[in-house]
Amino acid sequence: xxxxxxxxxVDLCRNNIVKDIxxxxxxxxxxxxxxPNGSGKSTLLRTAYRVIKPTSGTILLGGENLQELKLSESAxxxxxxxxxxxxxxxxxxxxIVMLGRTPHKTALSxxxxxxxxxxxxxxxxVGMEDYADxxxxxxxxxxxxRIILARTLxxxxxxxxxxxxxxxxxxxxxxxLLSIVKSLGIGVLAALHDxxxxxxxxxxxxxxxxxxxxxxxxxxxxxxxxxxxDVYEIDCSIYKNPATGYLSIVYCPGHPxxxxx
Ligand SMILES: Nc1ncnc2c1ncn2[C@@H]1O[C@H](COP(=O)(O)OP(=O)(O)OP(=O)(O)O)[C@@H](O)[C@H]1O
Numbered sequence: 001x002x003x004x005x006x007x008x009x010v011d012l013c014r015n016n017i018v019k020d021i022x023x024x025x026x027x028x029x030x031x032x033x034x035x036p037n038g039s040g041k042s043t044l045l046r047t048a049y050r051v052i053k054p055t056s057g058t059i060l061l062g063g064e065n066l067q068e069l070k071l072s073e074s075a076x077x078x079x080x081x082x083x084x085x086x087x088x089x090x091x092x093x094x095x096i097v098m099l100g101r102t103p104h105k106t107a108l109s110x111x112x113x114x115x116x117x118x119x120x121x122x123x124x125x126v127g128m129e130d131y132a133d134x135x136x137x138x139x140x141x142x143x144x145x146r147i148i149l150a151r152t153l154x155x156x157x158x159x160x161x162x163x164x165x166x167x168x169x170x171x172x173x174x175x176x177l178l179s180i181v182k183s184l185g186i187g188v189l190a191a192l193h194d195x196x197x198x199x200x201x202x203x204x205x206x207x208x209x210x211x212x213x214x215x216x217x218x219x220x221x222x223x224x225x226x227x228x229x230d231v232y233e234i235d236c237s238i239y240k241n242p243a244t245g246y247l248s249i250v251y252c253p254g255h256p257x258x259x260x261x
Contacts, residue, residue: 001062001077001158002026003048003187008057010040010047017043019211020057025159025187032198032219033191035208036232041191042083042163044208048189049080049161061159075103079157081148083164093139093147094132097122100154115154122153125180141168149177153184162190166197195223199247207231220247 003025010018018040025031033041046052048059050066059066061077091099100122101115123129126146131139136147145168152160160181166174174194178201181188192198198205199219206216209231215222220240228236228249235252 032202032205040211100151
């Protein structure tokens with residue numbers, strides 16, 4: 001299944017936050033959404049997963065207009081891991097992961113053995129089987145993030161939208177989360193702050209600046225010191241790391257470009 005955004009504009013409180021962005025996420029493609037704080041990444045993602053209605057433009061999910069799809073259909077197809085996971089229900093970890101099966105059920109259907117098996121497999125994928133009986137609210141920020149990913153894996157979505165999914169995770173689990181997501185073989189749209197992780201995992205990146213598209217393409221073709229300086233106002237050097245084969249970005253200490261000394 002593909003996700004296509006065509007000339008999407010989003011106004012919030014009369015401010016134009018997202019300015020006519022077009023992008024595509026194809027089956028199996030890992031697409032990164034980059035840009036500094038306040039550049040419109042979360043707003044664009046929230047529009048893509050149907051929390052915000054676009055002011056103009058079109059979003060197609062599997063070729064169908066997202067706004068015209070039944071909510072139950074888009075809920076089944078689109079998985080979301082967002083930045084904020086303030087769930088205050090007193091549920092166990094396993095119960096949270098089982099919530100991922102909800103979009104696949106009708107009002108009267110009960111949990112089937114297959115649902116339990118899928119939820120256990122999702123917990124196993126994030127390495128959290130031993131936490132199944134723990135209260136979700138007792139977990140650390142990083143553990144919560146991994147359980148939210150497991151819930152989303154249990155949903156078996158066809159497109160995954162991630163808003164800063166590596167927040168709270170130490171480097172091992174940042175790499176684990178992105179590797180799991182990449183291995184799913186579905187379309188992924190992820191807002192990322194870490195440009196080095198973007199270079200390692202993204203097939204394509206879209207870079208936002210002030211709600212507009214500043215650049216798009218494969219990271220090794222478009223991430224240049226000039227682009228980083230223009231978008232993030234910071235100097236850096238970029239080289240191909242012989243150990244990984246990916247670009248590595250090293251930020252220069254000192255003053256951001258244009259800052260008063
Ligand atoms: N409901 C709203 N009303 C008015 N402005 C808003 C609203 N929601 C977000 N904004 C503004 O829109 C801009 C883009 O915010 P958004 O959260 O999309 O940026 P972002 O790129 O995800 O930032 P960050 O990297 O800090 O998470 C910001 O200036 C924000 O203050």
